[in-house]
Amino acid sequence: MDTLKRRLLDFVIYFVLWLLLTWSFDWQGVVVGAVLAMVFALALSGLLPKGAERLFSPVRWFWAIIHLISLLFWIVMANFDVLYRVLHPNLPIRPGIVKIKTTLKSDEAKAFLANSITLTPGTLTIDIIDDWLYVHWINVHENLEDAEAITKDIAGRFEVTLRRVFD
Amino acid sequence: MSSQIGLVPIILISIGVTFDLVGALGLIRLPDVYNRLQAATKCVTLGTFLILIGVLVHSGWNAMGIKALLAAIFVLWTSPTGSHALARGAHIAGVKLWEGSIVDKYKEDTGR
Numbered sequence: 001m002d003t004l005k006r007r008l009l010d011f012v013i014y015f016v017l018w019l020l021l022t023w024s025f026d027w028q029g030v031v032v033g034a035v036l037a038m039v040f041a042l043a044l045s046g047l048l049p050k051g052a053e054r055l056f057s058p059v060r061w062f063w064a065i066i067h068l069i070s071l072l073f074w075i076v077m078a079n080f081d082v083l084y085r086v087l088h089p090n091l092p093i094r095p096g097i098v099k100i101k102t103t104l105k106s107d108e109a110k111a112f113l114a115n116s117i118t119l120t121p122g123t124l125t126i127d128i129i130d131d132w133l134y135v136h137w138i139n140v141h142e143n144l145e146d147a148e149a150i151t152k153d154i155a156g157r158f159e160v161t162l163r164r165v166f167d
Numbered sequence: 168m169s170s171q172i173g174l175v176p177i178i179l180i181s182i183g184v185t186f187d188l189v190g191a192l193g194l195i196r197l198p199d200v201y202n203r204l205q206a207a208t209k210c211v212t213l214g215t216f217l218i219l220i221g222v223l224v225h226s227g228w229n230a231m232g233i234k235a236l237l238a239a240i241f242v243l244w245t246s247p248t249g250s251h252a253l254a255r256g257a258h259i260a261g262v263k264l265w266e267g268s269i270v271d272k273y274k275e276d277t278g279r
Contacts, residue, residue: 020237023230078209079186086193086206095202096269099276118247119212124205125247126254126273134273136201136254 011041067161074120081121096140099132100151109166116158176225183217186210199265200257208250215242
């Protein structure tokens with residue numbers, strides 16, 4: 001995607017954000033918003049990562065919505081998990097930092113995978129180094145050395161959808 | 168916008184506040200910084216998200232509701248990023264895991 005299109009897309013995003021935040025559609029407000037959005041779109045080095053044309057693919061948006069729904073489900077599960085662990089008198093935790101290998105390629109996919117993992121039951125991403133994610137797990141499994149099973153347990157449910165959204 | 172609060176916003180905001188409370192309890196009860204971040208991130212994210220959605224349902228699609236919706240999306244997006252930064256920073260700064268922890272692959276691999 002060439003520079004002009006990217007700037008235009010940046011402009012549209014800033015402008016829509018302005019309209020949503022101010023929520024007033026008299027002409028002064030709109031003009032100020034347009035001018036400011038233009039200044040930001042030209043002055044800043046660009047909002048979107050490489051491959052921004054992926055934004056225009058309806059298939060990707062469909063999978064993004066599927067991902068969001070599954071993510072919301074797992075967030076609710078995560079909250080009941082924390083509820084159980086925190087309110088249990090014996091504090092049933094077995095924490096540790098494990099590492100998992102992701103098969104996702106693009107940086108955005110990895111970033112969203114890390115965020116999704118943080119919001120799901122018992123796991124918190126600490127760092128990403130190349131293809132390895134370091135994850136703090138509040139209830140580590142018995143079979144510690146079985147990296148494949150751990151990966152499947154923590155990341156498997158999101159990799160399927162995120163691959164279709166980003167890669 | 169009426170001053171009377173409907174049933175749905177009340178329920179949403181009540182559940183949100185409850186989860187926020189559980190997150191705060193987790194901050195006190197769990198042993199080390201990483202476990203505490205777990206509780207804080209998950210519960211406070213969903214709790215705040217539900218409160219903001221409750222505000223949206225209560226006020227409808229006007230200036231306040233839209234701002235609440237944007238804030239809800241923003242919280243969902245940024246709070247795991249923030250907790251990652253805190254956990255990584257704590258680990259690099261040398262904060263030890265709780266002594267009952269099973270394994271620390273991050274330390275093994277990076278030496279930090």
